[in-house]
Amino acid sequence: MLQKCISTFSFAAALTIGMFSGQAVAQEKAAAPPTKPTVAKVCANCHEPQPGTIRGNFDNVAYKTKSIQVKIDEATEILRFDDKLKIENVQAPADSPDQPLRGIKKGKEVRIDYSEKDGKKFATAVVVKPPIKVAPEKMAMTEDVERLVAQGPEKGKYLLIDARPLPRFQEGGIPTAVNVPFPAFEKMKDKLPADKAMLIVYYCAGVT
Amino acid sequence: MSPDSARRAENLGYTNVKVYVDGVPEWVKRNYLVLSTQFLKEAWIEKDIPHVLLDVRAAKDAEAGFIKGAVSLPAADVEKSIVKFPPKDKRAPIMIYDQKGGDEAVKAAKVLIAAGYAPVDIVSGGFDAWKAAGFPVQTGKLAENIVYVPKPRPGEISIEEFTKIARAIPADTLILDVRNRDEANAGMIKGAMLVPDEEILDRFAEIPKDKKIVTHCSTGVRAEMAYHKLKEKGYSVQFLNAKVEINDKGEFKIEKP
Numbered sequence: 478m479l480q481k482c483i484s485t486f487s488f489a490a491a492l493t494i495g496m497f498s499g500q501a502v503a504q505e506k507a508a509a510p511p512t513k514p515t516v517a518k519v520c521a522n523c524h525e526p527q528p529g530t531i532r533g534n535f536d537n538v539a540y541k542t543k544s545i546q547v548k549i550d551e552a553t554e555i556l557r558f559d560d561k562l563k564i565e566n567v568q569a570p571a572d573s574p575d576q577p578l579r580g581i582k583k584g585k586e587v588r589i590d591y592s593e594k595d596g597k598k599f600a601t602a603v604v605v606k607p608p609i610k611v612a613p614e615k616m617a618m619t620e621d622v623e624r625l626v627a628q629g630p631e632k633g634k635y636l637l638i639d640a641r642p643l644p645r646f647q648e649g650g651i652p653t654a655v656n657v658p659f660p661a662f663e664k665m666k667d668k669l670p671a672d673k674a675m676l677i678v679y680y681c682a683g684v685t
Numbered sequence: 686m687s688p689d690s691a692r693r694a695e696n697l698g699y700t701n702v703k704v705y706v707d708g709v710p711e712w713v714k715r716n717y718l719v720l721s722t723q724f725l726k727e728a729w730i731e732k733d734i735p736h737v738l739l740d741v742r743a744a745k746d747a748e749a750g751f752i753k754g755a756v757s758l759p760a761a762d763v764e765k766s767i768v769k770f771p772p773k774d775k776r777a778p779i780m781i782y783d784q785k786g787g788d789e790a791v792k793a794a795k796v797l798i799a800a801g802y803a804p805v806d807i808v809s810g811g812f813d814a815w816k817a818a819g820f821p822v823q824t825g826k827l828a829e830n831i832v833y834v835p836k837p838r839p840g841e842i843s844i845e846e847f848t849k850i851a852r853a854i855p856a857d858t859l860i861l862d863v864r865n866r867d868e869a870n871a872g873m874i875k876g877a878m879l880v881p882d883e884e885i886l887d888r889f890a891e892i893p894k895d896k897k898i899v900t901h902c903s904t905g906v907r908a909e910m911a912y913h914k915l916k917e918k919g920y921s922v923q924f925l926n927a928k929v930e931i932n933d934k935g936e937f938k939i940e941k942p
Binding site for chain 1: 686687688689690691693694697698699700701702703704705706707708709710711712715716717718719720724727728729734778804806864865868881882883886902906907909910913914
Protein backbone atom coordinates (compact mmCIF):
# COMPACT_ATOMS: atom_id res chain seq x y z
CA MET A 478 0.00 0.00 0.00
CA LEU A 479 1.36 3.36 -0.92
CA GLN A 480 1.05 6.38 1.27
CA LYS A 481 -0.21 9.56 -0.26
CA CYS A 482 2.80 11.44 -1.56
CA ILE A 483 3.50 14.83 -0.14
CA SER A 484 4.99 16.51 -3.14
CA THR A 485 1.84 18.43 -3.98
CA PHE A 486 2.45 21.17 -1.54
CA SER A 487 0.45 24.19 -0.65
CA PHE A 488 1.09 27.64 -2.05
CA ALA A 489 2.65 28.76 1.21
CA ALA A 490 4.95 25.77 1.31
CA ALA A 491 6.03 26.32 -2.26
CA LEU A 492 7.01 29.83 -1.37
CA THR A 493 8.83 28.66 1.70
CA ILE A 494 10.86 26.27 -0.37
CA GLY A 495 11.70 29.00 -2.79
CA MET A 496 12.75 31.24 0.03
CA PHE A 497 14.90 28.64 1.74
CA SER A 498 16.56 27.07 -1.26
CA GLY A 499 19.24 29.76 -1.38
CA GLN A 500 19.97 29.36 2.29
CA ALA A 501 20.16 25.60 1.97
CA VAL A 502 22.93 25.97 -0.59
CA ALA A 503 24.85 28.28 1.71
CA GLN A 504 24.46 25.77 4.52
CA GLU A 505 25.78 22.96 2.39
CA LYS A 506 29.03 24.84 1.87
CA ALA A 507 29.55 25.62 5.56
CA ALA A 508 30.73 23.05 8.08
CA ALA A 509 28.03 21.20 10.03
CA PRO A 510 26.57 23.70 12.48
CA PRO A 511 27.50 22.92 16.08
CA THR A 512 24.08 23.69 17.52
CA LYS A 513 20.79 23.88 15.72
CA PRO A 514 18.37 26.70 16.39
CA THR A 515 15.28 25.68 18.34
CA VAL A 516 13.07 28.65 17.46
CA ALA A 517 12.39 29.70 13.86
CA LYS A 518 12.71 33.40 13.12
CA VAL A 519 8.98 33.71 12.45
CA CYS A 520 8.26 32.33 15.96
CA ALA A 521 11.01 34.36 17.63
CA ASN A 522 8.88 37.52 17.42
CA CYS A 523 6.88 36.21 20.37
CA HIS A 524 8.73 33.18 21.79
CA GLU A 525 12.05 32.67 23.58
CA PRO A 526 13.99 29.41 23.27
CA GLN A 527 12.99 26.87 25.92
CA PRO A 528 14.74 23.60 26.75
CA GLY A 529 12.84 20.58 25.42
CA THR A 530 10.84 22.67 22.98
CA ILE A 531 11.16 23.34 19.26
CA ARG A 532 9.20 26.01 17.44
CA GLY A 533 9.20 25.90 13.67
CA ASN A 534 7.28 25.00 10.54
CA PHE A 535 5.71 21.57 10.17
CA ASP A 536 7.12 19.79 7.13
CA ASN A 537 6.20 16.10 6.90
CA VAL A 538 5.00 13.07 8.79
CA ALA A 539 5.80 9.42 8.11
CA TYR A 540 3.39 7.17 9.99
CA LYS A 541 5.28 4.06 8.90
CA THR A 542 8.25 5.09 11.01
CA LYS A 543 6.32 7.40 13.34
CA SER A 544 8.55 10.34 12.51
CA ILE A 545 7.86 14.01 11.97
CA GLN A 546 9.99 16.50 10.12
CA VAL A 547 10.08 20.14 11.19
CA LYS A 548 11.89 23.08 9.65
CA ILE A 549 13.54 25.67 11.86
CA ASP A 550 14.50 28.20 9.17
CA GLU A 551 17.22 26.42 7.19
CA ALA A 552 17.68 23.63 9.75
CA THR A 553 15.61 20.45 9.82
CA GLU A 554 14.73 18.33 12.87
CA ILE A 555 13.33 14.82 12.73
CA LEU A 556 11.60 13.45 15.81
CA ARG A 557 10.05 10.09 16.55
CA PHE A 558 6.76 9.76 18.36
CA ASP A 559 4.42 7.07 19.66
CA ASP A 560 0.72 6.60 20.33
CA LYS A 561 0.95 8.70 23.48
CA LEU A 562 1.80 11.82 21.46
CA LYS A 563 -0.37 14.75 22.53
CA ILE A 564 -1.75 16.70 19.59
CA GLU A 565 -3.47 20.06 19.99
CA ASN A 566 -5.41 22.31 17.61
CA VAL A 567 -5.39 19.75 14.84
CA GLN A 568 -8.30 18.40 12.82
CA ALA A 569 -7.60 14.91 11.48
CA PRO A 570 -8.34 14.64 7.76
CA ALA A 571 -11.57 12.85 6.87
CA ASP A 572 -9.77 10.23 4.75
CA SER A 573 -7.30 9.25 7.49
CA PRO A 574 -8.94 9.87 10.88
CA ASP A 575 -6.36 7.67 12.63
CA GLN A 576 -3.47 9.77 11.30
CA PRO A 577 -4.27 13.20 12.73
CA LEU A 578 -0.84 14.69 11.99
CA ARG A 579 -1.77 14.54 8.31
CA GLY A 580 -4.21 17.31 9.10
CA ILE A 581 -1.36 19.76 9.64
CA LYS A 582 -0.55 21.78 6.57
CA LYS A 583 3.01 21.92 5.38
CA GLY A 584 4.63 25.10 6.66
CA LYS A 585 2.20 25.55 9.57
CA GLU A 586 3.77 26.97 12.73
CA VAL A 587 4.03 24.31 15.45
CA ARG A 588 5.49 23.85 18.89
CA ILE A 589 6.97 20.46 19.62
CA ASP A 590 7.77 19.28 23.14
CA TYR A 591 10.34 16.53 23.18
CA SER A 592 12.70 14.51 25.28
CA GLU A 593 16.16 13.49 24.14
CA LYS A 594 18.07 10.28 24.73
CA ASP A 595 21.35 9.22 23.08
CA GLY A 596 21.05 12.11 20.63
CA LYS A 597 17.60 10.96 19.48
CA LYS A 598 14.73 13.34 19.84
CA PHE A 599 11.37 11.96 20.86
CA ALA A 600 8.29 14.15 20.50
CA THR A 601 5.78 14.15 23.35
CA ALA A 602 3.47 16.88 22.11
CA VAL A 603 2.69 18.67 18.84
CA VAL A 604 0.84 21.92 19.35
CA VAL A 605 -0.27 23.82 16.27
CA LYS A 606 -0.36 27.57 16.59
CA PRO A 607 -3.96 28.38 17.48
CA PRO A 608 -5.71 31.11 15.54
CA ILE A 609 -5.41 34.40 17.34
CA LYS A 610 -8.83 35.41 18.54
CA VAL A 611 -10.25 38.53 16.97
CA ALA A 612 -13.49 40.02 18.29
CA PRO A 613 -16.28 39.62 15.70
CA GLU A 614 -16.84 43.39 15.45
CA LYS A 615 -13.20 43.85 14.53
CA MET A 616 -13.21 41.28 11.74
CA ALA A 617 -13.30 42.20 8.08
CA MET A 618 -14.56 39.53 5.70
CA THR A 619 -13.52 38.88 2.11
CA GLU A 620 -16.68 40.69 0.89
CA ASP A 621 -15.79 43.76 2.98
CA VAL A 622 -12.29 43.93 1.55
CA GLU A 623 -13.59 43.33 -1.99
CA ARG A 624 -16.02 46.23 -1.56
CA LEU A 625 -13.30 48.55 -0.27
CA VAL A 626 -10.80 47.59 -2.97
CA ALA A 627 -13.45 48.17 -5.66
CA GLN A 628 -13.96 51.72 -4.31
CA GLY A 629 -10.27 52.47 -3.89
CA PRO A 630 -8.59 54.06 -0.84
CA GLU A 631 -9.79 57.60 -1.56
CA LYS A 632 -13.46 56.93 -2.05
CA GLY A 633 -13.49 54.04 0.43
CA LYS A 634 -11.47 56.12 2.95
CA TYR A 635 -9.36 53.21 4.16
CA LEU A 636 -5.79 52.07 4.49
CA LEU A 637 -5.19 48.40 3.72
CA ILE A 638 -2.02 47.06 5.34
CA ASP A 639 -0.26 43.83 4.45
CA ALA A 640 1.50 42.72 7.65
CA ARG A 641 3.51 39.93 6.02
CA PRO A 642 7.28 40.10 5.52
CA LEU A 643 8.43 42.02 2.43
CA PRO A 644 9.40 38.91 0.40
CA ARG A 645 5.82 37.60 0.69
CA PHE A 646 4.36 40.98 -0.25
CA GLN A 647 6.69 41.16 -3.24
CA GLU A 648 5.20 37.94 -4.51
CA GLY A 649 1.83 39.63 -4.76
CA GLY A 650 -0.46 41.63 -2.49
CA ILE A 651 -4.13 42.58 -2.38
CA PRO A 652 -4.72 45.57 -4.68
CA THR A 653 -4.24 48.96 -2.96
CA ALA A 654 -2.39 47.44 0.03
CA VAL A 655 0.79 48.88 1.52
CA ASN A 656 3.33 46.64 3.21
CA VAL A 657 4.14 47.15 6.90
CA PRO A 658 5.60 43.87 8.18
CA PHE A 659 4.65 43.22 11.78
CA PRO A 660 8.23 43.14 13.13
CA ALA A 661 8.85 46.57 11.55
CA PHE A 662 5.71 48.11 13.12
CA GLU A 663 7.60 50.65 15.25
CA LYS A 664 10.00 51.65 12.47
CA MET A 665 7.21 52.20 9.97
CA LYS A 666 4.70 54.05 12.14
CA ASP A 667 4.85 56.98 9.72
CA LYS A 668 2.96 54.88 7.15
CA LEU A 669 -0.15 55.11 9.32
CA PRO A 670 -2.64 57.89 8.55
CA ALA A 671 -2.69 61.18 10.50
CA ASP A 672 -6.43 60.75 11.03
CA LYS A 673 -6.82 58.35 13.95
CA ALA A 674 -10.43 57.64 13.06
CA MET A 675 -9.63 56.42 9.56
CA LEU A 676 -10.42 52.78 8.76
CA ILE A 677 -7.31 50.63 8.84
CA VAL A 678 -7.61 47.00 7.66
CA TYR A 679 -4.78 44.60 8.40
CA TYR A 680 -4.26 41.25 6.73
CA CYS A 681 -1.59 38.58 6.56
CA ALA A 682 -1.36 34.98 5.39
CA GLY A 683 -4.51 33.97 7.26
CA VAL A 684 -5.11 31.76 10.23
CA THR A 685 -5.37 28.34 8.64
CA MET B 686 0.83 38.95 12.38
CA SER B 687 -2.20 41.02 11.42
CA PRO B 688 -4.02 40.76 14.80
CA ASP B 689 -0.81 41.79 16.59
CA SER B 690 -0.35 44.72 14.25
CA ALA B 691 -3.98 45.78 14.77
CA ARG B 692 -3.55 45.72 18.53
CA ARG B 693 -0.50 47.93 18.31
CA ALA B 694 -2.28 50.40 16.02
CA GLU B 695 -5.09 50.60 18.59
CA ASN B 696 -2.53 51.26 21.29
CA LEU B 697 -1.41 54.26 19.23
CA GLY B 698 -4.95 55.64 19.39
CA TYR B 699 -6.46 54.41 16.10
CA THR B 700 -10.15 53.84 16.68
CA ASN B 701 -11.30 52.05 13.51
CA VAL B 702 -8.94 49.11 13.07
CA LYS B 703 -10.13 45.86 11.49
CA VAL B 704 -8.45 42.55 10.77
CA TYR B 705 -9.08 40.60 7.60
CA VAL B 706 -8.45 37.36 9.42
CA ASP B 707 -8.87 35.03 6.45
CA GLY B 708 -6.23 37.00 4.59
CA VAL B 709 -4.43 36.06 1.39
CA PRO B 710 -5.40 32.34 1.28
CA GLU B 711 -9.12 33.24 1.09
CA TRP B 712 -8.63 36.32 -1.06
CA VAL B 713 -6.95 34.40 -3.87
CA LYS B 714 -9.89 32.01 -4.17
CA ARG B 715 -12.03 34.79 -5.66
CA ASN B 716 -9.65 37.62 -6.53
CA TYR B 717 -6.34 38.41 -8.12
CA LEU B 718 -3.30 39.85 -6.38
CA VAL B 719 -1.14 42.60 -7.81
CA LEU B 720 2.58 43.13 -7.94
CA SER B 721 4.81 45.83 -9.36
CA THR B 722 7.12 45.30 -12.32
CA GLN B 723 10.04 45.70 -9.93
CA PHE B 724 8.71 42.91 -7.70
CA LEU B 725 8.11 40.70 -10.74
CA LYS B 726 11.73 41.19 -11.73
CA GLU B 727 13.32 40.91 -8.30
CA ALA B 728 11.14 38.41 -6.44
CA TRP B 729 10.35 36.02 -9.29
CA ILE B 730 12.45 36.33 -12.43
CA GLU B 731 15.85 37.07 -10.87
CA LYS B 732 15.33 34.58 -8.02
CA ASP B 733 14.29 31.98 -10.57
CA ILE B 734 11.18 31.08 -8.57
CA PRO B 735 8.98 28.87 -10.77
CA HIS B 736 5.88 30.63 -12.10
CA VAL B 737 3.84 31.06 -15.26
CA LEU B 738 4.14 34.47 -16.95
CA LEU B 739 1.41 35.30 -19.47
CA ASP B 740 1.52 38.07 -22.04
CA VAL B 741 -2.18 38.50 -22.83
CA ARG B 742 -1.81 41.11 -25.57
CA ALA B 743 -2.37 40.31 -29.24
CA ALA B 744 0.51 38.13 -30.46
CA LYS B 745 1.64 40.84 -32.88
CA ASP B 746 1.99 43.42 -30.06
CA ALA B 747 3.76 40.95 -27.81
CA GLU B 748 6.31 40.06 -30.49
CA ALA B 749 7.31 43.71 -30.78
CA GLY B 750 8.54 43.63 -27.17
CA PHE B 751 7.91 41.28 -24.24
CA ILE B 752 9.22 40.21 -20.84
CA LYS B 753 11.65 37.30 -20.82
CA GLY B 754 9.99 33.99 -20.05
CA ALA B 755 6.50 35.13 -21.03
CA VAL B 756 4.09 32.86 -22.89
CA SER B 757 1.89 34.50 -25.52
CA LEU B 758 -1.80 33.95 -24.79
CA PRO B 759 -4.17 36.71 -25.90
CA ALA B 760 -6.83 37.43 -23.26
CA ALA B 761 -9.65 36.28 -25.51
CA ASP B 762 -8.02 32.84 -25.90
CA VAL B 763 -7.46 32.07 -22.20
CA GLU B 764 -10.77 30.28 -21.73
CA LYS B 765 -10.24 27.79 -24.55
CA SER B 766 -6.61 27.29 -23.51
CA ILE B 767 -7.37 26.28 -19.91
CA VAL B 768 -6.45 22.68 -20.75
CA LYS B 769 -2.89 23.81 -21.48
CA PHE B 770 -2.36 25.04 -17.92
CA PRO B 771 -0.65 22.93 -15.25
CA PRO B 772 -3.10 21.07 -12.98
CA LYS B 773 -4.73 23.35 -10.40
CA ASP B 774 -3.40 21.38 -7.44
CA LYS B 775 0.15 22.30 -8.46
CA ARG B 776 -0.80 25.82 -7.40
CA ALA B 777 1.50 27.36 -9.98
CA PRO B 778 1.65 31.12 -9.41
CA ILE B 779 0.30 32.76 -12.58
CA MET B 780 1.49 36.29 -13.46
CA ILE B 781 -0.40 38.21 -16.10
CA TYR B 782 0.49 41.39 -17.93
CA ASP B 783 -1.03 43.38 -20.76
CA GLN B 784 -0.05 46.74 -22.21
CA LYS B 785 -0.95 49.00 -19.30
CA GLY B 786 -2.12 46.74 -16.47
CA GLY B 787 -5.73 47.19 -17.48
CA ASP B 788 -8.84 45.39 -18.72
CA GLU B 789 -7.18 42.65 -20.73
CA ALA B 790 -5.11 41.43 -17.77
CA VAL B 791 -8.17 41.57 -15.50
CA LYS B 792 -10.24 39.65 -18.03
CA ALA B 793 -7.63 36.88 -18.31
CA ALA B 794 -7.23 36.77 -14.52
CA LYS B 795 -10.98 36.39 -13.99
CA VAL B 796 -11.20 33.46 -16.38
CA LEU B 797 -8.39 31.66 -14.58
CA ILE B 798 -9.75 32.38 -11.10
CA ALA B 799 -13.21 31.18 -12.14
CA ALA B 800 -11.57 27.97 -13.36
CA GLY B 801 -10.11 27.46 -9.88
CA TYR B 802 -6.56 28.68 -10.41
CA ALA B 803 -4.77 30.47 -7.55
CA PRO B 804 -2.75 32.52 -6.99
CA VAL B 805 -3.26 34.74 -10.02
CA ASP B 806 -1.28 38.00 -10.06
CA ILE B 807 -1.60 41.03 -12.30
CA VAL B 808 1.50 43.06 -13.05
CA SER B 809 0.68 46.69 -12.21
CA GLY B 810 1.17 49.05 -15.12
CA GLY B 811 1.73 46.17 -17.54
CA PHE B 812 4.37 46.12 -20.22
CA ASP B 813 4.49 49.92 -20.45
CA ALA B 814 5.58 50.15 -16.80
CA TRP B 815 8.17 47.41 -17.33
CA LYS B 816 9.61 49.27 -20.29
CA ALA B 817 9.47 52.65 -18.54
CA ALA B 818 11.49 51.19 -15.66
CA GLY B 819 14.22 50.41 -18.18
CA PHE B 820 13.97 46.64 -17.62
CA PRO B 821 15.19 44.32 -20.41
CA VAL B 822 12.84 43.68 -23.30
CA GLN B 823 12.91 40.83 -25.77
CA THR B 824 11.50 40.76 -29.28
CA GLY B 825 10.44 38.02 -31.69
CA LYS B 826 8.43 34.86 -31.17
CA LEU B 827 7.16 34.11 -27.66
CA ALA B 828 6.85 30.65 -26.18
CA GLU B 829 3.44 29.09 -26.70
CA ASN B 830 3.59 26.17 -24.30
CA ILE B 831 2.91 26.80 -20.64
CA VAL B 832 5.60 25.06 -18.62
CA TYR B 833 5.69 24.89 -14.84
CA VAL B 834 8.25 22.85 -12.95
CA PRO B 835 8.11 23.26 -9.15
CA LYS B 836 11.47 23.85 -7.56
CA PRO B 837 13.02 20.68 -6.18
CA ARG B 838 13.46 20.47 -2.43
CA PRO B 839 17.07 20.77 -1.20
CA GLY B 840 18.80 17.41 -1.65
CA GLU B 841 16.32 16.07 -4.22
CA ILE B 842 17.68 13.93 -7.05
CA SER B 843 15.82 14.01 -10.38
CA ILE B 844 13.85 10.92 -11.38
CA GLU B 845 15.94 10.65 -14.56
CA GLU B 846 19.20 10.65 -12.64
CA PHE B 847 17.92 8.20 -10.04
CA THR B 848 16.68 5.84 -12.75
CA LYS B 849 20.05 5.91 -14.46
CA ILE B 850 21.84 5.10 -11.20
CA ALA B 851 19.35 2.38 -10.25
CA ARG B 852 19.76 0.59 -13.60
CA ALA B 853 23.53 0.31 -13.13
CA ILE B 854 24.77 1.49 -9.76
CA PRO B 855 28.18 3.21 -10.19
CA ALA B 856 31.00 2.01 -7.91
CA ASP B 857 31.08 5.30 -6.01
CA THR B 858 27.34 5.33 -5.28
CA LEU B 859 25.10 3.50 -2.83
CA ILE B 860 21.33 3.31 -3.08
CA LEU B 861 19.93 3.23 0.42
CA ASP B 862 16.45 1.76 0.72
CA VAL B 863 14.99 3.21 3.94
CA ARG B 864 11.62 1.44 3.85
CA ASN B 865 10.55 -1.03 6.50
CA ARG B 866 11.59 -4.70 6.23
CA ASP B 867 8.15 -5.94 5.22
CA GLU B 868 8.05 -3.49 2.33
CA ALA B 869 11.60 -4.37 1.24
CA ASN B 870 10.84 -8.10 1.42
CA ALA B 871 8.37 -7.66 -1.42
CA GLY B 872 11.20 -6.45 -3.66
CA MET B 873 14.24 -4.19 -3.69
CA ILE B 874 16.26 -2.40 -6.34
CA LYS B 875 19.18 -4.67 -7.30
CA GLY B 876 22.33 -3.72 -5.39
CA ALA B 877 20.53 -1.39 -2.95
CA MET B 878 21.20 -1.60 0.77
CA LEU B 879 18.35 -1.77 3.26
CA VAL B 880 18.52 0.36 6.39
CA PRO B 881 15.01 1.28 7.54
CA ASP B 882 14.77 4.98 8.30
CA GLU B 883 14.07 4.34 11.97
CA GLU B 884 17.35 2.41 12.34
CA ILE B 885 19.67 4.88 10.62
CA LEU B 886 20.73 6.72 13.77
CA ASP B 887 21.99 3.40 15.22
CA ARG B 888 23.60 2.09 12.06
CA PHE B 889 25.80 4.87 10.70
CA ALA B 890 28.81 2.57 11.01
CA GLU B 891 27.40 0.30 8.29
CA ILE B 892 26.83 3.11 5.81
CA PRO B 893 30.01 3.91 3.87
CA LYS B 894 31.17 7.52 4.18
CA ASP B 895 33.23 7.44 0.99
CA LYS B 896 30.24 6.77 -1.26
CA LYS B 897 27.58 9.03 -2.66
CA ILE B 898 24.36 7.97 -0.95
CA VAL B 899 20.96 8.15 -2.61
CA THR B 900 17.97 7.32 -0.41
CA HIS B 901 14.53 6.19 -1.50
CA CYS B 902 11.37 4.94 0.20
CA SER B 903 7.87 4.41 -1.21
CA THR B 904 6.75 8.05 -1.28
CA GLY B 905 9.77 10.30 -0.72
CA VAL B 906 8.83 11.30 2.83
CA ARG B 907 11.05 8.89 4.75
CA ALA B 908 13.77 9.20 2.10
CA GLU B 909 13.92 12.92 2.88
CA MET B 910 14.09 12.30 6.62
CA ALA B 911 16.95 9.86 6.06
CA TYR B 912 18.63 12.44 3.84
CA HIS B 913 18.61 14.96 6.69
CA LYS B 914 19.99 12.46 9.21
CA LEU B 915 22.84 11.48 6.89
CA LYS B 916 23.61 15.02 5.79
CA GLU B 917 23.95 16.07 9.40
CA LYS B 918 26.57 13.34 9.85
CA GLY B 919 28.56 14.71 6.92
CA TYR B 920 27.48 12.23 4.23
CA SER B 921 27.27 13.24 0.61
CA VAL B 922 23.61 12.38 0.10
CA GLN B 923 20.56 12.95 -2.09
CA PHE B 924 17.02 11.60 -1.90
CA LEU B 925 14.32 10.54 -4.35
CA ASN B 926 11.17 12.58 -3.80
CA ALA B 927 8.77 10.34 -5.67
CA LYS B 928 6.47 7.34 -5.46
CA VAL B 929 8.37 4.08 -5.95
CA GLU B 930 7.00 0.58 -6.54
CA ILE B 931 9.37 -2.36 -6.78
CA ASN B 932 8.42 -5.94 -7.64
CA ASP B 933 10.11 -9.18 -6.55
CA LYS B 934 12.32 -9.11 -9.65
CA GLY B 935 13.74 -5.76 -8.66
CA GLU B 936 11.90 -3.96 -11.45
CA PHE B 937 10.81 -0.56 -10.36
CA LYS B 938 8.27 2.07 -11.30
CA ILE B 939 8.81 5.67 -10.26
CA GLU B 940 6.26 8.40 -10.58
CA LYS B 941 5.90 11.95 -9.49
CA PRO B 942 2.31 12.49 -8.43
